Amino acid sequence: MSEDRTDLVSPLHAQLRAATKQPHHALDHHPLLAPLVRADPQQADYAAALAALHGIYALAETAMMEFLARHPGLFDYTPRHRLSALEADLAVLDKAPAPIDATLPMPKNIGELVGMLYTIEGSTRGGQFIYRHLQQRFGDAIPLSFFAGYGEASERRWEEFWQFADANCSQAEFPDAAQSAVQLFGLIEAHLDRCYAAFTVGRTS
Numbered sequence: 001m002s003e004d005r006t007d008l009v010s011p012l013h014a015q016l017r018a019a020t021k022q023p024h025h026a027l028d029h030h031p032l033l034a035p036l037v038r039a040d041p042q043q044a045d046y047a048a049a050l051a052a053l054h055g056i057y058a059l060a061e062t063a064m065m066e067f068l069a070r071h072p073g074l075f076d077y078t079p080r081h082r083l084s085a086l087e088a089d090l091a092v093l094d095k096a097p098a099p100i101d102a103t104l105p106m107p108k109n110i111g112e113l114v115g116m117l118y119t120i121e122g123s124t125r126g127g128q129f130i131y132r133h134l135q136q137r138f139g140d141a142i143p144l145s146f147f148a149g150y151g152e153a154s155e156r157r158w159e160e161f162w163q164f165a166d167a168n169c170s171q172a173e174f175p176d177a178a179q180s181a182v183q184l185f186g187l188i189e190a191h192l193d194r195c196y197a198a199f200t201v202g203r204t205s
Contacts, residue, residue, distance in 0.1 A: 013162060015177070016115070016177060023189060024122075026189055032196050035049075036130050040137070048095075052199075054097035057086055060104060061083050063105065063107065064077055064113060068113075080157065082146060101191075107180065110173060111170075112173075112179075114168075115179065115180025127149050131144055
């Protein structure tokens, strides 16, 4: 679901990348997401993936914005909102969001915020690959605003996130950041598992 750099990274970045290596791999190969990058992706698979991802972004953006509202000036997440783009794509596809049976508390500190941001911002980078693949397959036949991410600003915003994270997350909070990221990856995987099971039942009933 996410895409990470392979060049030199900060100690915080290295710790987060190591902590999330296994859950990152699991999401990349999840049966709801993997079809999007296969040779012949289907529109139904794309719509199902978006429907499942909606709940994740609704929870994550709400939790992060609640924390940031209590710490004005800390980090500007407003131009990074992806939920509205996801909802717009679902509306064009005439696909309803899948319900989510989970909660995501507001981060307790900057470390936990950084862990959430790492997971969500990383998925936006990974979405660029999905976007290019689906655009090549479908052209303008399907809406792709969600996976388009930040467009040409994607790399700059990734770097800006790391500038914020490295400057504001103390070493004492590195474990909180790693735990927060791993927990969010786990929540995503569990939700996608439930959605996949429900969608599979729906197709066979």
